[in-house]
Amino acid sequence: MRLPSLLQFRILKEVFKALFTGPYTTKFPYKPHTPAEKFRGKPEYDEEECVGCGACAEVCPPQCIDMVDGEEKRKFTLHYDDCIFCGQCQANCITEKGIKLTLEYDLATFDRTKARTSIEKDLLFCEHCGAVIGVIDHIKWVVRRLGPLAYANPGLLLVSHKELGLAEREARRLKEFPRRSDRIKFCCPKCRREVVLAD
Ligand code: SF4
Numbered sequence: 001m002r003l004p005s006l007l008q009f010r011i012l013k014e015v016f017k018a019l020f021t022g023p024y025t026t027k028f029p030y031k032p033h034t035p036a037e038k039f040r041g042k043p044e045y046d047e048e049e050c051v052g053c054g055a056c057a058e059v060c061p062p063q064c065i066d067m068v069d070g071e072e073k074r075k076f077t078l079h080y081d082d083c084i085f086c087g088q089c090q091a092n093c094i095t096e097k098g099i100k101l102t103l104e105y106d107l108a109t110f111d112r113t114k115a116r117t118s119i120e121k122d123l124l125f126c127e128h129c130g131a132v133i134g135v136i137d138h139i140k141w142v143v144r145r146l147g148p149l150a151y152a153n154p155g156l157l158l159v160s161h162k163e164l165g166l167a168e169r170e171a172r173r174l175k176e177f178p179r180r181s182d183r184i185k186f187c188c189p190k191c192r193r194e195v196v197l198a199d
C-alpha cells in the first residue's frame with residue numbers, strides 16, 4: 001500500500017481542523033460582516049482636513065477622482081465604480097487626514113451615478129485677471145507649514161495677516177495697472193510677472 005505523501009498529510013490535517021473550527025468564509029450578504037482592521041474599503045473625504053491640493057487625484061492609478069474648477073469652487077468627485085482600493089490617495093494626502101479608506105465594503109449598486117462622493121473647496125482668484133491661483137485652504141496650509149518663510153512671498157504674506165476673501169471672478173483690468181502697489185495683491189504668476197517687470 002502506498003503511504004500518503006507529506007502534502008496529502010497536511011491537507012488531511014487541514015480538513016480535520018476545519019471540521020471542528022467551522023468555515024473561514026462569512027455569511028454575507030445574509031449576515032453582516034466585520035472587516036479586518038486594515039481592510040481597504042470605500043474612500044471618504046474629510047471636509048475639515050482636506051485642503052483641496054489635488055494630490056489624491058494626481059496619484060490615483062485608474063484616475064477615478066475628477067478635479068474640476070467651477071465659478072467659485074474646486075470640486076472633487078470620486079467614482080467608486082472605478083476605484084481599485086489601492087490606498088494611494090490616503091498614502092499621498094499632504095495633510096495625511098484629507099481622505100481615508102473606510103471599512104465600508106458593501107458598495108454594489110445598479111445605478112452607477114450613485115457610486116460617487118464629492119467635496120468642494122473655495123478657490124482664490126487673481127485680483128487682476130480673475131485666473132485661478134489655488135484653493136484657499138491649501139494656501140493657508142502652505143503658510144502654516146512655511147511659518148516665518150511665508151513672509152518672503154507677497155501673496156502668502158497677505159494670507160498670514162488676514163483672512164482671505166474671494167477676489168472677484170471677473171477680470172478687473174485697472175487702467176493704471178500695473179502699479180507698484182499691485183505687488184501686495186493676490187495675483188496669478190502671469191500678472192505678478194507683469195507687475196514686477198513693468199513697474
Ligand atoms: S483607493 Fe486608489 S483607486 Fe481608489 S480613489 Fe484612492 S487612489 Fe484612486
Ligand code: SF4
Nearest residue numbers: 050051054056093098
Ligand atoms: S488634502 Fe488630501 S484629500 Fe484633499 S485634495 Fe489634497 S491629497 Fe486629496
